[in-house]
Amino acid sequence: MDICIIGGGLSGLSAAYSLREKADITILEEKEKLGGCLSSSKAKNGCIEDFYHHCFSGDNNLFELSDSLGISDNLEWLSGSTGYYANDKIYPLTTPIEILRYPLLSILDKFRLAILTIKSKNYNLSSLDEISAKDFIIEKCGISVYNSFFEPLLNSKYGNFKESVSAAWLISRIAIRSDRKTGGEKLGYFRDGYNLLIKSLETELENSGCIIKKGTKAELINFNGSKWEVNGAAYDALISTINPRCLTKIGGPEFPEIPYQGAACMTIGLKREVTKGIYWLNMKDKAPYGAVIGHTNFIPPENYGEHIVYLASYFKDKPEENLEEIMIKDFCNRFDVKDDEINWYRLNIEKFAGPVYIKGYQKMVPEYEKEGIFLAGMFSQSNYPERSMEGSIIAGKKVASEICRKYNI
Numbered sequence: 001m002d003i004c005i006i007g008g009g010l011s012g013l014s015a016a017y018s019l020r021e022k023a024d025i026t027i028l029e030e031k032e033k034l035g036g037c038l039s040s041s042k043a044k045n046g047c048i049e050d051f052y053h054h055c056f057s058g059d060n061n062l063f064e065l066s067d068s069l070g071i072s073d074n075l076e077w078l079s080g081s082t083g084y085y086a087n088d089k090i091y092p093l094t095t096p097i098e099i100l101r102y103p104l105l106s107i108l109d110k111f112r113l114a115i116l117t118i119k120s121k122n123y124n125l126s127s128l129d130e131i132s133a134k135d136f137i138i139e140k141c142g143i144s145v146y147n148s149f150f151e152p153l154l155n156s157k158y159g160n161f162k163e164s165v166s167a168a169w170l171i172s173r174i175a176i177r178s179d180r181k182t183g184g185e186k187l188g189y190f191r192d193g194y195n196l197l198i199k200s201l202e203t204e205l206e207n208s209g210c211i212i213k214k215g216t217k218a219e220l221i222n223f224n225g226s227k228w229e230v231n232g233a234a235y236d237a238l239i240s241t242i243n244p245r246c247l248t249k250i251g252g253p254e255f256p257e258i259p260y261q262g263a264a265c266m267t268i269g270l271k272r273e274v275t276k277g278i279y280w281l282n283m284k285d286k287a288p289y290g291a292v293i294g295h296t297n298f299i300p301p302e303n304y305g306e307h308i309v310y311l312a313s314y315f316k317d318k319p320e321e322n323l324e325e326i327m328i329k330d331f332c333n334r335f336d337v338k339d340d341e342i343n344w345y346r347l348n349i350e351k352f353a354g355p356v357y358i359k360g361y362q363k364m365v366p367e368y369e370k371e372g373i374f375l376a377g378m379f380s381q382s383n384y385p386e387r388s389m390e391g392s393i394i395a396g397k398k399v400a401s402e403i404c405r406k407y408n409i
């Protein structure tokens, strides 16, 4: 049986991995490298993800896959500290004492926030799908907690969509990030980066006879009555892992209009540390990026022979013009970084970096099979109400098992 998989990100690779011994698989990947949102590029030493990544303690499918690939010994658990950049100052917010000392929330607001965090794991997320995050926070914690704490976070992540995002998304984020000890939350990272996962999958798939066509965009799909044709080549089954709207444009079925947003993420190699030892620094002050991620405050800088930070930003439709220049200039001014302290920098752009989990999103989630095409990706049920490596691995496994069931292989 011949199966074509459109997209060489984690969903496509996971589906291919599950099916590799049961079918002849061809993966078409538009870019010159595999990994999609989890792709990596060269750093001074080794590789660094184009977009910051870590995993969580509940990512069991990721752990299973790593075990099966023989790389789980490389998975390390490290502390990820957090902070807020507000009024031109860095406020660490990792330990209870740091949170108590934070001056921009009253004691009562901190108490309300703490109660919400404790309760976050018990909410039924489906019941929060039709409520906006804004309304929910104002009801549970009051307007000052919303304005001073959540609004800047929602603004930096979702911009103009900030008032449409569902409480299901926000509460799921709070729940997953609340799993922390006094020294910060434990987050997982492969010793050689997530490139190890992508490269191991690529090697295993190639060794199993999988054909991987990089730099090959699926431009036209068509069902000829018995087979799926992709760019003119015929296959018994088709898996698509791309944005459903893009699939429609190349001949796929119609889907509800799932809004997507893009990510513009700058990676900077530096001679020194700039975020006072903090891994994840959210920007409350207005800036051309929503967070500064001190990657080498999470992974030791010795691994790279330099310090690495990411400047994270999201956009709707297309990134601001001259964003690269705007970001680096703001970063240097704000963190007092001189030109000769920067080793290199690059801006990575991903147009479809994730769905926006607006109110009522749950109803838009496509089934795993539609009109004969198998669908797995960031839009799948397993990636609701936030996309993740884990969710994409599950989506890939799920379509693989649907294919096995349907075709009895």
Ligand SMILES: Cc1cc2nc3c(=O)[nH]c(=O)nc-3n(C[C@H](O)[C@H](O)[C@H](O)COP(=O)(O)OP(=O)(O)OC[C@H]3O[C@@H](n4cnc5c(N)ncnc54)[C@H](O)[C@@H]3O)c2cc1C
Binding pocket: 006, 007, 008, 009, 010, 011, 012, 028, 029, 030, 031, 034, 035, 036, 037, 038, 051, 052, 053, 054, 055, 216, 217, 218, 219, 241, 242, 243, 246, 263, 265, 350, 352, 353, 354, 376, 377, 378, 387, 388, 389, 390, 391, 392
């Ligand atoms: C900024 C950022 C930070 C993240 N951080 C984390 C994190 O810390 N932890 C976590 O668990 N998850 C994180 N994620 C989410 C995680 O990266 C994704 O859920 C996962 O990698 C998505 O994999 P996918 O295969 O579903 O989609 P994608 O990675 O988008 O893969 C789809 C692939 O299809 C290709 N493609 C598109 N159109 C075509 C076409 N017509 N023909 C051929 N190929 C095509 C694309 O080039 C891409 O390679 C992050 C994502 C982003 C953007």
